[in-house]
Amino acid sequence: MNSIPSFAEPLDVISPITREAFRDAMAKMVAAVNIITTDGPAGRAGFAATAVCSVTDSPATLLICLNRSASVFDAVTQNGIVCVNVLSSSHEALSGVFGGKTPVDERFAAAEWRSGITGAPVLSDALVSFDCRISEQCDIGTHRVLYCTVEGIHGGNDAEALVYYRRAYGRIAS
Numbered sequence: 001m002n003s004i005p006s007f008a009e010p011l012d013v014i015s016p017i018t019r020e021a022f023r024d025a026m027a028k029m030v031a032a033v034n035i036i037t038t039d040g041p042a043g044r045a046g047f048a049a050t051a052v053c054s055v056t057d058s059p060a061t062l063l064i065c066l067n068r069s070a071s072v073f074d075a076v077t078q079n080g081i082v083c084v085n086v087l088s089s090s091h092e093a094l095s096g097v098f099g100g101k102t103p104v105d106e107r108f109a110a111a112e113w114r115s116g117i118t119g120a121p122v123l124s125d126a127l128v129s130f131d132c133r134i135s136e137q138c139d140i141g142t143h144r145v146l147y148c149t150v151e152g153i154h155g156g157n158d159a160e161a162l163v164y165y166r167r168a169y170g171r172i173a174s
């Protein structure tokens, strides 16, 4: 008869889960770094984001988690369009600009942009850019989850990727 194996050492469990414990654990999840941009009647805006992932390829959909207290919140949600620009290792300083308390004009002055088919700014030398329309939104805790239908994919190069791991930037070559 099968039995559940017993282990000599008990599991080291953190409970209850504090914000700090969650963040410490999340810091060990390596993530791609992106700049999310928007433009339209509510103005141009952009922010650095690691909370981005693929949802489904039919229809091609990404999700983005945006803190509702971010300065870009109204522009992103009211314009209803975003471009997800995936960063290369050459964009570390740019990520700092879009991830800090920098005025919006200074953020965009730090790189070259083109206009995508949705009208969202496309970073000229991104690894790849997903031009999207926000199709659904829901609030979970402090964040707005944006489901984004991909309407165009721009560019693409094979430079080293910029990643974020243990609260610091790193790079990954293909």
Ligand SMILES: NC(=O)c1ccc[n+]([C@@H]2O[C@H](COP(=O)([O-])OP(=O)(O)OC[C@H]3O[C@@H](n4cnc5c(N)ncnc54)[C@H](O)[C@@H]3O)[C@@H](O)[C@H]2O)c1
Pocket: 022, 023, 024, 026, 027, 050, 051, 065, 066, 067, 142, 167, 168
């Ligand atoms: N999902 C996010 O909103 C998110 C993700 C990464 C970084 N940030 C911002 O960058 C700052 C520096 O991050 P850090 O990684 O150097 O240190 P940190 O200790 O603040 O965060 C560690 C990890 O926890 C997660 N995290 C951080 N803030 C979060 C939030 N409000 N909601 C959900 N998950 C969150 C991320 O995975 C992050 O890499 C953070 O304080 C935050 O303002 C936000």
Ligand SMILES: Cc1cc2c(cc1C)N(C[C@H](O)[C@H](O)[C@H](O)COP(=O)(O)O)c1[nH]c(=O)[nH]c(=O)c1N2
Pocket: 033, 046, 047, 048, 049, 050, 051, 052, 065, 066, 067, 069, 070, 071, 072, 095, 096, 098, 099, 100, 101, 102, 164
């Ligand atoms: C590496 C890294 C990764 C992320 C962030 C920062 C950095 C440095 N930030 C924070 C976000 O970029 C930040 O709120 C704004 O750019 C600066 O705040 P204000 O726009 O001034 O409110 C962030 N915010 C968010 O809502 N979702 C996310 O996934 C991330 N990820």
